[in-house]
Amino acid sequence: MTLDALRGVAAWLVLLSHVGFWTGETSGGAVGSLAARGDVGVAIFFALSAALLSAPFVRRGLGEPAPFSLARYARRRLARILPAYYLALAGVLLTAVALGDPGGVLSLPTVLVHLVLGQGVTGVTFQSFTQTWSLTTEAVFYLVLPLGAALAVPWVLAAGPGAADESARRRARGRRMILGCAVLGLLGLPVQGLAAVFTGEGASWWAGALATSVPGHALWFAVGIAVTVLLEAERAGTRLWGGRAGELVEVLRTSPGTLVLLALVVWAVAATPLAGPRDLTDPAAGALVAREVLYGVIALALLLAATSRGLPERVAASRLAGPSRWLGDTSYGVFLWHVLVLQVVYAALDLRLFYVPFVPMLVLVTVLSLGIAHLSWVLVERRFIAWAHRDAAARPAAARR
Template sequence: MYRIVGDDIDARLHARPRILGLDLLRALAAWLVLLSHVAFWTGRSSAGIVGGLAARGELGVAIFFALSAFLLSTPFVRRALGQPARWSLGTYLVRRAARIMPAYLLALAGVVTAAAVIGGAAADVLDLPTVLVHLVVGQGWTGRTFQSFTQTWSLTTEVTFYLVLPVVALVLARPTRGATPLATAHRLLVACGVVAVVGLVCQGATGLLPSPEDAGVLGTSAAGHAAWFALGAAVTVVIEAEHAGHPVSRRPWLEVLRTSPGTLVLLAGVLWLAASSDVAGPRGLEPASGLESVAAEALYGLVAGCLLLAATTRGLTELLTDSSVAGPARWLGDISYGVFLWHVVVLQVSFAVLDLQLFAAPFGLVLVLTTVVSVGLAHLSWSLLERPVLARAHRRRHAPVPQPASRA
């Protein structure tokens, strides 16, 4: 039976195997976000079923958030269940910074350079205050960002989650202290449910705020997306309780969820199709109503939950490890963050160089071009910058054990 770990820099840095299903899931999440932006820039998002599915590729962010919560909550859940799990705040913060900042700052330099060279709308917010806000990853709170870095609002939310998680874990430690492992698991699941409801309420409240800017900040904040984080943590509870010999339920439906990745992927596809309809709100920049925001939040979260459960199916890691996809899966997981960071500036430069018309460009051509170039840049970013930095962060001698590092 495998155990949950986070990023592996290489085999020398981790004694336990990484979950290859999560690498594939990271890659899928990054490509879905890329797909949604290509659909928007080319105008395809407004037309047909394919356009709707492509537009809802933004649910890749829900997958990223669920993954972060799944990985980073692991030591806290293990400790609550009475399992060994050493954790250091200093190591945690260093590794979060090492995971997020180097590649982010490199991409930010590329974005600023592209804006200065291209000019026009690309340089509308090219000023010192905007750059400074981005240097502290605060664009999600201000709503002011570069045309080719709009996707990084999620990094503000991700960093907020990094800071809030240890506090939440500390708060939940008291009500779970002294309980049996099974009772603890149930209490943690109830807590995850409460947090998820709070997140959905925050999404509904966005339709009541008079200011679109305030509604946008609340809707994209860690509070607004608390349901996605709670869902990832809930999956951690289910799996860690199972590993500890105390499954949260022995009902047949849970066994199906833990052993049927194909069923889960199919269900995720059906939910994605449902999300592509008007029930999840407009496909463009028009503001969604409170109910539409709640529907999108719930549907995106369910897709993420299904795929996360599929990626952590019992026996899947062993199956993938022994197959020919193991190497490509690790590589795709490694470069997924770079794909996320670079793809919009690749879009912007491509439109400028090829003189493509916004909202009227060939979808297929732009999708292939953006994917190929983004993957190339992401590979360089991982090989030349991210991997060396992460390797150094994981060699810290005082670090107790390797701690998971999510890839936003």
């Protein structure tokens, strides 16, 4: 339940960033600064995906049986992403035709690229679908994860050969996985820095491709996998660290309020010039790396908060269970539709870009996006997800991923 709520928060943060930009709020002020960094929601989405999808591979790494079917995995990934995406894409294309193709990109090659989720690579997309670059990254991660796990698990299982018992071996394997996540995340940072090197005419494609790639966002994915290692080791009754490190882990596992406060503080830091300009100006290498790290810390803090010991069970048994599940159900639809909602509202009301009151537009776009997302979930998404999961009952936290 708590992961559902976190997914809803991530979607709303992305919505916040676009409303802030379209209204001109991000050009100045404290609220605008925070809105400009609403794209941290993408980091949260990536960390969530990695955390949920890596669970069977982490269990294998700990030496436990974990059945995995590549065909089932592929079917569930396709059912989760594509039906709602194609519905939203149809809405984008119809709107582009109705509005006279604002942006001038309504062409067959562009449409075909979107059909295969390639816009994150080409960098060419519709004005009302710019946020879907992250789906390209997500889809590539889906492909890379099983392959990377197949290569990494034997290396992980080789840890702790002289351990006295199975618990000690699990501890050694868990630490090795955490180490691997740390290395993976650190190796991704130079990719972000390199993206800033490609400037000038003809180089923007390379900059965009590197900045939005799976290696470029390896830190965010690594954060999610590391959290799953911690949770699966705990589920198996194994403490990965003792001493002060173990005490710190205990604090992190039992202090959701502190973790949320940490995320808010880091979000405020990210809203400063440290993370680069708030407009579409190309950031420097240092700013790109700083933003990647700060967003990674926020995603880590919120993911740890949402999985704090006992919290998911308490929320599931409370009145918050229904709203939390609904937020998770509608999160993908909100992500897909909110920019199109913005475009239609601006066109219908004949509004000027950058000259619209922020708060009323934020409320309007939030309400309309939630309504459309609910319909998307009820009419399309849950039907395909149920079909994809027809062969087994999925765990509640993973059922909608």
